[in-house]
Amino acid sequence: MKESYEFSDVIICDDHYVSAIGVEMLLSQHSSRPLNIRKASTGEKVLELFTQKSSDLLIVDLGLPGISGIEVIKKIRQMSPTTKIIVLTGQNEPHLLKQVYQLKVCGILRKMGTGKNLGEALNFIQTNTDKTYLDTSVTSILKDQSQATPTPREYEVLELMSKGHTSEEIAKEMDCSLSTIKTYKARIMNKSGAKNSAEMISWYLKRN
Known part of the structure; x- marks a missing residue:
């Protein structure tokens, strides 16, 4: 009709x-x-x-x-x-x-x-x-x-990012390779819809 x-x-x-x-x-x-x-x-x-x-x-x-x-x-x-x-x-x-x-x-x-x-x-x-x-x-x-939740290791990456640490520093702090940190960041970007590090940090801070 x-x-x-x-x-x-x-x-x-x-x-x-x-x-x-x-x-x-x-x-x-x-x-x-x-x-x-x-x-x-x-x-x-x-x-x-x-x-x-x-x-x-x-x-x-x-x-x-x-x-x-x-x-x-x-x-x-x-x-x-x-x-x-x-x-x-x-x-x-x-x-x-x-x-x-x-x-x-x-x-x-x-x-x-x-x-x-x-x-x-x-x-x-x-x-x-x-x-x-x-x-x-x-x-x-x-x-x-909205339901996408970071894993504990991804949360750790986000926390260190929010404190101004570089990927190299995060890898050293978490005792893993730089490529692993890049993988964590890629997963976080997918879950958050963020396009860059600043948006990932903003997403993390809003959740905490």
């Missing part, structure tokens, strides 16, 4: 043409009234479109050429605070999805299973103004990350 949504102007930002067309078709199928749908393939183009005219709803991918999807979200938040934002992405990196979730967008969906999930998300954001719609795969990824 088609729904009567509160939005009439939609911008779809996806650098994959087929994906953007697919989303446009799904929107038309779900809405009971005509929608003005504009499309962009880059973050820069989205900002240009918003400069010309704001939009009720932005559906944006994360992996964009040029300005990233996350940067687009931050800029649109400043340009048009009332615009609802749904992230539709093929990305499954926990740290990226967590970043997006922390931006308090209206919905986060993986591209697989888009049809059903997009319809649910559109209905959800009609009545939930302070919550984020998450499809089941995103929920699972975020849950797995």
